[in-house]
Amino acid sequence: MSTYDRYILPHVINLACGSKPIRYQRKKVVPNAVGRVLEVGMGSGLNLPYYDTDKVDMVWGLEPSEGMREKAQPNLKKSNVNVEWLDLPGEEIPLDNNSADTIVLTFTLCTIPDWQKAMEQMHRVLKPGGKLLFAEHGKAPDKNIQRWQDKIDPYWSKIAGGCHVNRPIAEMISESGFKIRQLESRYLPSTPKVAGFNYWGYADLA
Ligand SMILES: C[S@@+](CC[C@H](N)C(=O)[O-])C[C@H]1O[C@@H](n2cnc3c(N)ncnc32)[C@H](O)[C@@H]1O
Numbered sequence: 001m002s003t004y005d006r007y008i009l010p011h012v013i014n015l016a017c018g019s020k021p022i023r024y025q026r027k028k029v030v031p032n033a034v035g036r037v038l039e040v041g042m043g044s045g046l047n048l049p050y051y052d053t054d055k056v057d058m059v060w061g062l063e064p065s066e067g068m069r070e071k072a073q074p075n076l077k078k079s080n081v082n083v084e085w086l087d088l089p090g091e092e093i094p095l096d097n098n099s100a101d102t103i104v105l106t107f108t109l110c111t112i113p114d115w116q117k118a119m120e121q122m123h124r125v126l127k128p129g130g131k132l133l134f135a136e137h138g139k140a141p142d143k144n145i146q147r148w149q150d151k152i153d154p155y156w157s158k159i160a161g162g163c164h165v166n167r168p169i170a171e172m173i174s175e176s177g178f179k180i181r182q183l184e185s186r187y188l189p190s191t192p193k194v195a196g197f198n199y200w201g202y203a204d205l206a
Helices: 003-017 020-032 066-071 073-078 115-125 143-159 169-174
Strands: 035-040 056-062 083-086 100-106 126-137 178-187 197-205
Touching: 003 066, 020 100, 020 126, 020 197, 035 115, 056 100, 066 073, 100 115, 115 126, 115 169, 126 169, 169 178, 169 197
Parallel strands: 035 056, 035 100, 056 083, 100 126
Antiparallel strands: 126 197, 178 197
């Protein structure tokens, strides 16, 4: 791992993911989490303030980056949520089948290298009746923005820790055996359109 990825990137991601429009997106999905929750790519713990501690028993915070887990420490200290770290990637979720009541996936599906495998793992660990809550950025609906997304993606992913701006989030979720029950999308305000088209809602096991 490069010095940039280990020491600088966690600060960059923490800043970018802490913007007001993104905080607003978190508020739309995270409070719906219940029971035993798996958060995939927990990052610097920016979702912690939005969990309803009356409804959540605990959170498995799956996060492969040591730098991100370190960056999460201040947020963990401020939070009453009981978090158990899992220092593995989404492709290798170390939980039993049907063990999570909720999966929280925010601004992470853009980054996971083998996203099909990670989605398979999420499908495996989600309980029947459980929900996959998501808020992600991805492929824009406008052709001219899509062209820009495709152009900048190879450069963007290098500086943004493997994040891709042009992934078709809703299709990726549906193709992975989940049934999307609620889907909303829009360009976020005060955010460049190439990186600011957001999808949010929830899915369950089809
Ligand atoms: C843009 S950050 C978002 C962090 C957090 N989900 C949030 O909403 O603030 C993407 C996160 O995905 C993590 N990540 C990278 N590869 C991953 C993988 N294979 N599986 C799970 N998470 C991964 C990164 O370390 C990073 O913390």
